[in-house]
Amino acid sequence: MAAHWVLLGAGAALALGLTAYASAHAQTAVPLGATVDGLLTAGRSLSPALRAAALDTEAASARAGGADTLDDPTITDSYTYYKDPNVFSGHTVMLTQAFPLWGKRSLRREAALADVNASRGRERAAQDELDEKIKVAYAQYDLTARDLAVNREIAGLARRMRSAASARYAQGGGDQIAVIQALGEETTAKLEDVRLGGAYEAARARLNVLVGRPANAPLSQAIRARPIPAAEPALEMLVERARAANPTLAASTATMEAARTRSTLADKAWYSDVTIGGGPLFQTNNRPVGFAATIGLNIPVPWGREAAGQDEAAAQLGASQQRYEATRLEIEGALAESLARLRAARATEALLRREAMPQARAAFQTVLINYSQGRGDLTGAITVERQTHDVELRVLQAQLDEQVELAAIERLIGGDL
Structure with missing residues (x-):
């Protein structure tokens, strides 16, 4: 009995420990939407487009499984009749089977397996394209949230200007027009807040749809943007990675291999195949x-027919080779363009942060203080406030441009940078 209670106590302690672990794990889990990694994982498991691409690959694999099988056998029943009573008529039941020779079956299988590889490449390309869309949508989602924060700062500054204008007017040092201007700036900030709120909801809906969820499903606020690599990649390195890992290029290579194999198969259509058959012979004399x-x-x-098949296969091979070259050149050109835009966006953000932003903020604070102390006019303060807002937005836009180009580069090279 004592041992029984000991076992029960140990079991209860174990259960409590597992419950506590599960509770702690649930509390530390990152909610969906907080980071891009969780959204990428959700998209890869929930996206209907990716499931369709996976089923296409499964269908290609099923076709490859029967590519080298023999054709169905044929059974025939022939009746031979003789008018001569000394020669007996009869039925011949024959089962025949055709056997392709000269390696035709293996060539069919090779071509079908190449089709499977091409389908896998297209499936991976669909995943990389979805990843790019999610990364860009997440960057827009995060940017809009930060844009809202900047606009609320601007609204606070507008309230300060209104307070300063009202105080100055009350002291007889200003005019009513300045107060109305300050109120107009505050109203403009409120309207911008409404617009950005709508843009934020739209970005959330797009993210939900991309990961296969209802558009109005709850989504956590973004907590951090994807980091931009500190070291600027070289174009030669990116091109080399694209040639090795780009799934669209891999699918094009597999398509070219399938066309080459089918061209060889078409050449062998001039070689004869063999058909073998056999069966019982039933005579009418009951012998x-x-x-x-x-x-x-x-x-x-x-x-x-054979010549036409050869011409068709040769044309398809040539077309697949040209498509491969076109895809390769397109990828290399897109890499060069995205890398150039990434460099420009990084340089723009650095310059704005290092020079334009400190200058704009210092100018605004100076003008606002001077206006509060009765020096200067409100028009100058509003102008500097708008310049400050513009610099903040340009910084955010440069960061979005960086994220967009980074996502494009990662899709083109077939992996994270």
């Missing part, structure tokens, strides 16, 4: 059952 056997070869004749 013992005999046996009949047959062997045959198909005769490729120059009526145009």
Whole structure:
């Protein structure tokens, strides 16, 4: 009995420990939407487009499984009739099977397997394209939230200007027009807050749809943007990675291999295949059952079918080779463009942060203080406030441009940078 209670106590302690661990794990789990990694994982598991691409690959694999199988056998029943009573008529039941020769079956399988590889490449390309869309949408989601924060700071500054204008007017040092101007700036900030709120909801809806969730599903606020690599990548390195890992390029390579194999198969259409058959022979005189056997070869004749097949296969091979070259050049060109835009965005953000932003903030504080002390006019303060707001927005836009180009580069090279 004592041992029984000891076991029960140990079991209860274990259960409590597991419950506490699960509770702590749930509390430390990052909510969906907080980081881009969680959204990427959700998209890869929930996206209907990715599931469709996976089913296309499954269908290609199923076709490859039967690519090298023999055609269905044929059963025939032939009746031979003789008018001569000394020669007995009879039925011949024949089962025949065609056997492709010269490695045709293996070539069919090779071509089908190349089709599977091409489908896998397209599936991976669909995933990379979805990843890029999620990364860009997340950057817009995060940018809009930060834009809202900046606009609320601007609204606070507008309230300060209104208070200063009202105080100055009350002391007889200003005019009513300045107070109305300050109120107009405050109203403009409120209207911008409404617009940005709508943009934020739209960005959230787009993210939800991209990961296969209802558009109005709850989504956590973004807590951090994806980091931009500190070291600027070299174009040569990016091109090399794209040639090795870009899934669209891999799919194009596999398509080219399938076309090459089918071209070889078309050349072998001029080589005969063999058909073998056999079966029982039933005579009408009730004699013992005999046996009949047959062997045959198909005769490729120059009526145009084989030659047309060769021409078609050669044209398809040439087309696949040209598509591969076009895809390769397009990828390399897109990499060069995205890298140039990434460099420009990084340089723009650095310059804005290092020079334009401190200058604008210092100018605004100086003008606002002077106006509060009765020096200067409100028009100058409003102008400097708008310049400050513009610099803040340009910084955010430069950061968005960096995220967009980073996502494009990662799609083109087939992996994270």
